[in-house]
Amino acid sequence: MSAPTVSKSSPAPARAPHQLPVRRGSLARAVQRNLSAHGFLIGAVLCFSFFSWYPMVREFFLAFQKNKDGRTTWAGWSNLSYVFNDPAFWQAWRNTLLFTGLALVLGFAVPFLVAVLLNEFRHGQGYLRMLVYLPVMLPPVASVLLFKYFYDPGYGLFNRILGIFGIPDQQWLQSTSTAMISVVIAATWMNMGGATLIYLAALQGIPGELYEAAELDGAGLWRKIWHVTIPQTSLILSLMFLMQIIATMQVFTEPFLLTNGAGPEGSTMTVVYLIYQYAFNFNNYGGAAALGLVLLVLLAGFSAVYVRLSRTQED
């Protein structure tokens, strides 16, 4: 789910094999060097070939193939049109976009605000950082099942807490209107630690003089955040924004474990869950691959922007 910052170009090697001065026997030495260098690479390259590059190519083939009675034939665009004509397709996209939108509001804004707040503290920062990152280390099945118990309308903790404030009991995961937001709350709790720590590191890189200058100009707290903090962290904010979109549009585990995937009346069925259903419940690999291709094309756009932005960060 993560994409790294990609370095533009590596510095030219001091002694690249093909740049050796031409001498007697230098060809043999170059060949030997290359052989040994490729020897170091071969294990990883084989793993990539079998488990990454080949499946990538296969994804494209699968999307345009049909498998009937053990015979594989070309299907043209029929897998794609089948997928587009499935009413679940549009529902899954609506749900996924809703999840992404809610996860951006919660999962993007909350870690940033928490980081800004923690950065001001002169005490206990180490403890608070550790707290925020703790859930990231839990196995997802543990955090998800915990939330399932908290959400229980009968003996769950959340309805008790709402009760203290006089808010009536909610159905949480069991109602079509609250199921998705419940999944988003759980997912934010589970995953916000990483983003918070990255923002904290970025905040610590802001030169203090900028705040002093803003104060001399009479800026208050909000104007300082708006005119110094956000512009100074804008690159990391936009990178994290894109990464959030890429990650949340692939959401699967949280709804799968919390609401058995589809949820009440399909209200938490996401695109990746639909891919899973096509492939492993209906044995429709062609449909799964076609749907995957749609997701891939969409996310590739975001990934491309991400790589462009992260290059500017490297410079």
Place this chain on the structure above:
Amino acid sequence: MATDTMRPRTLISPAQLGRRRGKVVYWCVFALVMVLFTLVFLGPMYWMVSGGLKTTQEFVKAPPTLVPTSVHPGNYGDAWRVMDLAKLLGNTLYYAFGALAFQLVLDVAAAYSLSKLRPLFGNVILGMMLATLMIPATVLVVPQYLTVLDVPVFERNLLNSPWVIWLPSVTNAFNIFLLKRFFDSIPQELLDAASIDGASALRTLRSVVLPISRPILGVVSIFAVVGVWKDFLWPMLTLPDPGKQTLNVGIYSLASGVPENWLIAALTIASLPTLILFLLFQRNIMSGLTAGGLKG
């Protein structure tokens, strides 16, 4: 934590904080955040540990009790036996450390070759590896699954074998990228000196490169182990045999068949290893997260 004078300037000016009103507001906000964060992030863990000590009747009682009325540590033992957690834990450790070993050997060798030995077409191979990061992982799950059912050339079905976790874990382009970037920063003169002394490429890797690279190796190792520990979809698909399952998948598939208090005790046990790892290596994990680029 650094003292006031050592700290770099942040949003709120030290002068403002130094005033009486500033101090009062600071301590009020600080106390509120401390209590709130402890409740939000440690509260669920407390609830998990104490829930495992309750009886089933008490666990599903409304309203829930804050402190167990009677303590039943035996639940942990029952969960351990009934759900065969020793087996699941053993499996997960086996997969996680196997994946770690494969990644340390193959990814380190690959990054070293790409960074320092620089074979022909090295940049093309690196580009192709990094390109895999552009492909959403979930899209590849279906073709990857079909591939491990019948691996081409070898014509082997890897289902239910540890290889199905270990080998795909090597295709971690992010780790290769982190390692290569670190190796790039090692001065070439150091390697040249070793090579003048007659050291082979392997010897140079072992005696010069690896000892300097401890910090990055630590980060990569933690990511590798935690990655396997937290993975859910892939092991669920490729290790269907109950005797071969990981903790995550095993507990999930047994969840509906055991009493709630046993389940919650099992969750506590499953959470312990990564939590201990985190408390031990907190510093490395947190610095690796931010220094090693972006990973969230």
